[in-house]
Amino acid sequence: xxxxxxxxxxxxxxxxxxxxxxxxxxxxxxxxxxxxxxxxxxxxxxxxxxxxxxxxxxxxxxxxxxxxxxxxxxxxxxxxxxxxxxxxxxxxxxxxxxxxxxxxxxxxxxxxxxxxxxxxxxxxxxxxxxxxxxxxxxxxxxxxxxx
Numbered sequence: 001x002x003x004x005x006x007x008x009x010x011x012x013x014x015x016x017x018x019x020x021x022x023x024x025x026x027x028x029x030x031x032x033x034x035x036x037x038x039x040x041x042x043x044x045x046x047x048x049x050x051x052x053x054x055x056x057x058x059x060x061x062x063x064x065x066x067x068x069x070x071x072x073x074x075x076x077x078x079x080x081x082x083x084x085x086x087x088x089x090x091x092x093x094x095x096x097x098x099x100x101x102x103x104x105x106x107x108x109x110x111x112x113x114x115x116x117x118x119x120x121x122x123x124x125x126x127x128x129x130x131x132x133x134x135x136x137x138x139x140x141x142x143x144x145x146x147x
Contacts, residue, residue, distance in 0.1 A: 032075060037050050
């Protein structure tokens with residue numbers, strides 16, 4: 001039973017995602033294709049690269065990468081071609097330029113703003129202690145508590 005479970009787990013792993021018919025005959029070109037594929041996101045599986053995904057679209061992207069390599073494109077040209085076709089979402093590590101810079105900076109900026117607000121509230125509480133009740137207010141409060 002344990003052997004069957006191990007075999008099933010091995011078959012379910014992404015080791016088998018790249019099919020033998022996709023592999024380029026030249027090992028150097030295949031290595032380039034693998035490097036490029038590791039940086040491209042599967043659009044179906046979310047945060048999984050196309051080399052590790054069994055989805056049909058990931059297979060299409062792997063074939064597209066290999067096709068562009070065979071056409072003579074360098075790594076940057078292949079990535080640019082795929083990004084032009086599918087958008088920057090296809091990159092696992094989006095570029096930090098343009099509008100993406102705003103998204104990259106939003107987290108730390110919000111953290112600093114929240115920390116500043118928290119610091120101001122705590123500082124204000126320390127400098128403005130609670131106001132003491134006058135005698136009439138203390139008597140009224142005691143009356144309300146006892147009743």
